[in-house]
Amino acid sequence: MNDQQENKIASPSDENIIEITDMHKWFGDFHVLQGIDLTVKKKERIVICGPSGSGKSTLIRCINRLEEHQRGTIIVDGMELTNNLKNIEKIRAEVGMVFQHFNLFPHLTIIDNLALGPIWVRKVPKKQAEETAMHYLEKVHIAEQAKKYPGQLSGGQQQRVAIARSLCMNPQVMLFDEPTSALDPEMIKEVLDVMIELAREGMTMIVVTHEMGFAKSVAHRVMLMDFGQILESNTPDEFFDNAQHERTKLFLSQILI
Amino acid sequence: MENTIQDTQTSEIKPPIIDVGVIGWMKANLFDGVFNSILTIITLILLYKTVPPLISWAFIDSTWLSTGPECKEATGACWSVITTNYRLILFGLYPYELQWRPLIAVIILIGLLFYSKDRKHWSKYLGYAWIIGLFVMGILMRGGVLWLKSVETSEWGGLPLTLLLSIFGLTVAYPLGVILALGRQSKMTFIKYLCVVYIELIRGVPLISLLFMSSFIFPLFLPEGVTLNNLLRAQVAIILFTAAYVAEVVRGGLQGMSRGQYEAAESMGLNYYLTMRLIILPQALRIVIPPTVSVLISAFKDTSLVVIISLWDLMKTTQTVINDPQWMGFSREAYIFIALLYFLGCFSMSNFSRKLEKELDTGY
Numbered sequence: 001m002n003d004q005q006e007n008k009i010a011s012p013s014d015e016n017i018i019e020i021t022d023m024h025k026w027f028g029d030f031h032v033l034q035g036i037d038l039t040v041k042k043k044e045r046i047v048i049c050g051p052s053g054s055g056k057s058t059l060i061r062c063i064n065r066l067e068e069h070q071r072g073t074i075i076v077d078g079m080e081l082t083n084n085l086k087n088i089e090k091i092r093a094e095v096g097m098v099f100q101h102f103n104l105f106p107h108l109t110i111i112d113n114l115a116l117g118p119i120w121v122r123k124v125p126k127k128q129a130e131e132t133a134m135h136y137l138e139k140v141h142i143a144e145q146a147k148k149y150p151g152q153l154s155g156g157q158q159q160r161v162a163i164a165r166s167l168c169m170n171p172q173v174m175l176f177d178e179p180t181s182a183l184d185p186e187m188i189k190e191v192l193d194v195m196i197e198l199a200r201e202g203m204t205m206i207v208v209t210h211e212m213g214f215a216k217s218v219a220h221r222v223m224l225m226d227f228g229q230i231l232e233s234n235t236p237d238e239f240f241d242n243a244q245h246e247r248t249k250l251f252l253s254q255i256l257i
Numbered sequence: 258m259e260n261t262i263q264d265t266q267t268s269e270i271k272p273p274i275i276d277v278g279v280i281g282w283m284k285a286n287l288f289d290g291v292f293n294s295i296l297t298i299i300t301l302i303l304l305y306k307t308v309p310p311l312i313s314w315a316f317i318d319s320t321w322l323s324t325g326p327e328c329k330e331a332t333g334a335c336w337s338v339i340t341t342n343y344r345l346i347l348f349g350l351y352p353y354e355l356q357w358r359p360l361i362a363v364i365i366l367i368g369l370l371f372y373s374k375d376r377k378h379w380s381k382y383l384g385y386a387w388i389i390g391l392f393v394m395g396i397l398m399r400g401g402v403l404w405l406k407s408v409e410t411s412e413w414g415g416l417p418l419t420l421l422l423s424i425f426g427l428t429v430a431y432p433l434g435v436i437l438a439l440g441r442q443s444k445m446t447f448i449k450y451l452c453v454v455y456i457e458l459i460r461g462v463p464l465i466s467l468l469f470m471s472s473f474i475f476p477l478f479l480p481e482g483v484t485l486n487n488l489l490r491a492q493v494a495i496i497l498f499t500a501a502y503v504a505e506v507v508r509g510g511l512q513g514m515s516r517g518q519y520e521a522a523e524s525m526g527l528n529y530y531l532t533m534r535l536i537i538l539p540q541a542l543r544i545v546i547p548p549t550v551s552v553l554i555s556a557f558k559d560t561s562l563v564v565i566i567s568l569w570d571l572m573k574t575t576q577t578v579i580n581d582p583q584w585m586g587f588s589r590e591a592y593i594f595i596a597l598l599y600f601l602g603c604f605s606m607s608n609f610s611r612k613l614e615k616e617l618d619t620g621y
Contacts, residue, residue: 066520085528093526103521107540107619116535117525151620169525 012044012220017173017204018063023072025058025228032058033069034228040173045205047215047236050225051251056208059225060175063206064095077172093121096166100178102158104150110137110161111146117169129168136164140194156187160194167198174198176207210255216240224248325583338587339594342578346595349414349569355406359417362394366420374609376616410488414569416598418488422560422570423602426495427553433496434503435542439533441508452504459501464559467494472566491563499556506548510541543617550610554603561599571595 018040025033032055040046048056061067062074065081065088074081076091105113114133118124124132137143140160150158159179166174176195180188192214199205199218209215215222215236222239224232224247232245243249287297318333321340328335339346348356369390372378398417401407413421440452459467471494472487479485514537522532542549561572569577575595579588 064524066524089526089528091526092524095524097520097524099517099521101517103515103517105518105521105536105540107543107617117527120531120535121526149619165525 012041015042016040017042017044017077018206019073019075020063021073023062023069023074025055025062025067025069025071032228033062036072036228036230038230040204040206042172043202043204044221045199045203045219046207046221046223047219048206048208048223048225048230049210049212049215049251049255050223050231054225055228056225057177060097060177060206060208063173063175064092064097066097089121093117093169094172096169096171096174098159098162098166098174098176098179100182102150102155102162102182104158104162104165106150109147109149110142110153113150113161114165114168117165122169132168133164136167137161139167139197140164141190154187155183156190159183159187159191163191163194163198173204173206176205176209178208178210180209180211212240212255224251226251325585325587328584328587334590335587336590338578338584338590342581342584345415345578346571346574346591347415349418349574350412351414351417352406352408352412355400355408358397358400358405358408359413359415362397363417363420365390365394366424370424374612376613410486413488415571415574418569419560419571422488422492422495422563422568423557425492426499426560427556430496430499430556431503431549431553433500435507435538437500437504438507438511441504442511456501456504459498460505464494464498464562465565467498468562468566470494487566488568491566491568495556495560495563498559499552502552502556503549506545506552507541509548510543510545511537513544514541543614546610546614546617550607554606557602557606558599571598 016039018038020036020038023033023036024031036059038059048059050056058067062069062081063076069081077094079087079091081088081091104110105116108116111130111133114136115126115129118129118132119126122129134143134146137146140163142157142160142164145153145157145161150161153161163174163179179195180191183191188211192211195205195207195214196218205218207214207219217236219236221233222236223230223234224239224245226247232239232243232248234244238244239248240252243252288294314333316333318331319336320328320331320333321336323331323335323337324341325335325337328337344353344356348359351359369387373383373387396402396405398413398421399408399410437452437456440448441456443449443452468491471490475490476485518536518540519532522536527535561570563570564573564576567573572595575591578584579591584591
C-alpha cells in the first residue's frame with residue numbers, strides 16, 4: 001500500500017470550505033448536537049464514526065440543512081446557513097450528498113436521475129447535461145445501465161449511480177451518510193472503490209461510516225462522536241494505534257473485534 | 258455426463274394428463290369438490306333459465322322501428338323508443354334543425370379524447386389542438402357569431418351537456434384537488450387549515466345539496482342585476498365537490514412517499530416547486546391512479562344529479578321521453594340505452610387508467 005503517497009497527492013489546501021462553530025441542535029427536548037466545532041479544508045477527507053444515536057448523521061445533515069441547527073453558525077463556502085431559502089438552495093447545489101438508502105428517483109431512468117439536477121438547478125442545456133451524466137456514469141463503471149430504471153439495478157449499482165448523481169452537480173464537498181450500511185457484503189467493495197477513486201482526485205469528503213479500512217487508507221482525519229460531541233479527532237494512524245480518549249479505545253475494541 | 262442425463266430426464270417428465278387441457282381446467286375451476294360442483298350446476302341452471310329469454314326479449318322478439326301502440330302489441334323489447342326519440346335523448350331541447358352543431362361538437366370532443374389516449378401523442382401541438390377544439394365547440398354550441406344562430410345554454414341538453422359537465426368538471430377538479438392536497442400538507446398553518454376546512458366541509462355535504470345551493474341560494478347573495486348562468490353554477494359545484502375527493506386521494510399518495518425522496522431532491526438544491534413537480538407528484542399521482550379513477554368515474558355518473566336543478570342532461574332527456582304518453586311503459590329500454598352510454602364512458606376511463614398504470618410502471 002502507498003497510503004502515505006496517496007494522501008500527499010491530494011493534500012488539503014489552506015482554504016476553509018466548511019466552518020462550524022459551537023453548533024447545537026435539539027430534537028424536541030433531546031440535545032442531539034452539543035456544541036460542535038469543526039473546520040474542513042478544501043480537499044480534506046474526514047471520516048466520522050461513533051455508535052448509533054451519537055449524532056453523526058445529524059451533524060452532516062445540518063451541513064446541507066436537511067436538519068436545522070438551533071444555535072451556533074455553519075458557514076459553507078463563505079455562505080452562512082440561515083433561513084434564507086435562496087442561500088440554502090445555493091449551498092445545497094455545492095454540497096453533494098449520498099444516502100444510506102441511495103434515494104434514487106425510481107420513476108426516472110438512470111441518466112435522467114443524473115441529468116435532472118444540472119438541468120433544473122444549474123440550467124445546463126439538456127444535451128450537455130446528458131453528456132456530463134454519461135461521463136460520470138463511466139466513471140462509476142455503470143454506463144451500460146444508463147437507460148434502465150433504478151428498480152432494475154442491484155444495491156451496489158444504485159449506490160454508485162447515487163454517487164454519480166451527486167457528482168453531476170459538480171459539488172465542492174461530498175457528504176456520505178453511511179453509504180455502505182444498507183449493502184450486501186459483496187457490494188460494499190464496489191462502492192468503496194468508487195469513493196477511493198474520488199478521494200484520489202481531491203474531492204472534499206465527509207464520510208460517516210464504520211468501514212475502518214476505508215478510514216485508514218483514505219482519511220486525513222478520523223473523528224469519534226458520542227453524546228452529540230466530537231470526542232476525538234486525529235490522524236488515522238494516531239486514531240487507531242494511539243487513541244487519546246477512553247471512549248475511542250472502547251469503540252475500537254468493540255468494532256474491530 | 259451425469260448432468261446431461263439428468264437434464265433429459267427432467268425435460269421428459271410431463272404433468273399428469275388429468276391436470277392439463279379442458280378436463281384439467283374444468284376439474285380445477287368447476288368441479289373442485291362437492292360444494293363447488295353443486296354451485297356450478299346451480300349456476301348453469303340459472304344461466305339456462307335467464308339467458309335465452311333475455312336474448313329473445315332483446316333481439317328476437319324486439320321491435321326496432323315502430324310506433325308506441327305497435328310496440329305494446331309485441332312481446333319483446335321496444336327499441337323503437339330509442340330509434341324514434343334518439344335525437345331528443347341525445348340533444349334535448351336544442352333546436353331540432355340546428356342539432357348538427359352539437360353533433361359535430363361531440364364528434365370533435367370524442368376525437369380529441371381518443372387521440373389523446375396515446376401518451377406518444379402528448380405534445381404542445383396536441384395542447385393547441387385542444388384549445389382550438391374547445392373554442393370551436395364553444396362556438397358551435399353557443400352560436401351567435403358568423404351565420405350561426407345563437408342558442409341559449411338553457412336549451413342545451415342531452416349528451417353534449419353531460420360530456421361538458423363531466424369533462425370540464427374532471428379536468429378542472431383534478432389539478433385543483435392536487436393543489437388542495439399539497440395545501441393540506443403545507444407548513445404554512447393558514448393555508449393548511451384553509452384546505453382542511455374546505456375539504457372537510459365539502460365532503461360533509463351531499464352533491465345534491467351543493468347543487469341546490471349553487472342554483473337557489475347562491476344567486477341570493479349576488480348583487481342585484483348580476484346573474485350567473487345556471488349551467489356554469491352547476492359546473493362550479495361539480496368541480497368544487499370532485500376536487501375535495503381528489504384531494505384526499507392524492508394526499509394518500511403523498512403520504513406514501515418516503516422522506517428520502519424529498520431529501521434527495523432537496524439535497525440537490527431543487528426548490529419546493531421543482532421537488533413537487535419533478536420528483537414527488539409524478540410518483541405519488543401514479544400510485545393513486547386506481548382510487549383517483551374511482552373518484553373520477555363516480556363524479557362522471559354524479560353529473561346526472563343536475564336533473565334536480567332542471568338542467569337537461571342525458572338522464573333528464575330520457576325521463577322526458579318515457580313520460581311521453583305514446584311511449585309510456587318502455588322505461589326499461591330507454592334506461593338500458595343510457596346505461597350503455599354511461600358504461601361506455603366509465604369503461605373507457607378505467608381502460609385508459611389501466612393502460613397508463615402499465616406504461617408508468619418502472620418496477621419499484
